[in-house]
Amino acid sequence: MIVRDRPGLLPLFFIMRGSIIPRILPQILVIFVMSCFITWGHHERPGMILSVSGVPFAVLGTALSVFLSFRNNACYQRWWEARQSWGQLVYAARTFSRQTLLLEAIHGDEGRRMRRSLMELAIAMPQALVQHLRPNGDHGKVERVLPADLRPLYHAASNRPEMLMRLMSTDLARMRAGDKLTDIQYQMLDASVTQMAIVPAVCERIRNTPLPFAYTLLVHRTAYLFCFLMPFSSVDVLGWGTPFAAAVIAYTFFGLDALGDELENPFSKEANALPIAALADAIEHNLREALGETDLPPLPKPRDFVLM
Template sequence: MVQYNPKDWITYIFKFHKSDTFRQLIPMMLLIGAYSATVCYLEIHFFKLKDDSHVKNISIMHTTVGFVLSLLLAYRTNTAYDRWWEGRKLWGSLVNNSRNLAIKLSAILENESDKNYFRKIIPGYASILAKHLTNEEVGKVLFEGLDLEIDHNKHKPNQVAKMIFNKINDLYKSNKISGDQLIILNAELQSFTDVCGACERIKNTPIPYSYSAFIKKFIFFYVMTLPFGYVFSLGYYVVPVVVFIFYVLASLELIAEEIEDPFGTDENDLPIAKIASNIKKHVEEIL
């Protein structure tokens, strides 16, 4: 995730970060510029259209549908940001629940070996979940002194959650924790799987294809028809104007595409590996 100072305007205006949409759109912008220049040349020099030509009235269409396009893009970016923010809230919940579970176990458990097990297995769940969401391979030994027999053909976070609950159940059977304490711990144990399921829902349910494809087509045909009407009033200045309009509209769509899946490896995705590392640090401090 990109760390930045939101008050530093000058840097953001004149600096192009590698995650900036400008870099990704340069090829398309050059093609749009060449296309606009070709349309301008044909209308002015080849067909020699006059100012009273009906082609000039095409700009009326852009005024009409431009408002609709702006609404679609606003909804698109808001929906994508909601998915990104929900993912951040879920991982914030995982941080708090991991802390709460560690705090309760630190007060309940007396055996140091039991504490040491949870000191490693609780952060282990966050680390496994982060790798699961980013489709990374999970090693057999996650932390020193704790061997996790992970079956790569089965759901990995569920395996770790099962290990945690089995250990809690063994402590209950050996009378190291009471029935009331088992009930107290259940909320945090259940929350781990709830967070995992919600994250998977975001990751595995993209924006419907027809909606995303329609917006791309809408932007494309909107931009491709811009030069026809505005040539009469702008001349060859229509080239930079059309390129800039394409840059703005296409950038909004690219930003929405990037943040709608917050568990990837893009520059603006959530730093879930870092959050998992913080969970490990906090749990070790508590236990």
């Protein structure tokens, strides 16, 4: 996610970090060069390169704008739902850390050990969820928290965040069976675990259910057709300004299309994706502080204006 102050007017046109331009620059250059050939051919060989009415392109451009707007709104809703889910995880983890204080208050040193065991799992789960949503990452942040006897179980699980939630529920069930918790206390703690467990399910639904491919294909094709054919409708009016106008239009339509692609997958490692790794680190910092630790990992900070 891009984290920076709003730039001034002049820097606004030269910012590349977080811009969609590097991704769509080849398409823009192709449209620009093609428009130059069309303009040159229209002036040098008017019988070969004809101009056409701009009315159909005005209608097509309006329809394409509506399609792109609808698609980008749908993609942003996915992005925002994912951010709300991670916000719920932050809230539930902090609530759980406060609720487990009753173990220390009731059972002293034994309760302190039970609380630490639960909190270690609560720290590991968000880190495991990051690796679940961004495969082929580093599991070191999870392994350094988990006890040695749980690491083989972690690596053997197909859904590692869910496995950690099951371990938390198992610990709570054992505490209840051993009369370490009353019914009310158990239900309170289990409700917080349930709130945390909802988040991986929501994130999996978002990741595994993309927008309908046929709709995405329709928008892609229409954007390319419009940008390829538009110079034929403006060459009579704009002359040698046609390539520049075509490049600006290509930047707008291809840029909106590419931005929608990035927002559609909010858990990717693109610059405009959600900073889920930073959120997991923030949760770990909060929970370790709640355990009374002083040697805390640093809070995440953006690098080159990007927070991942």
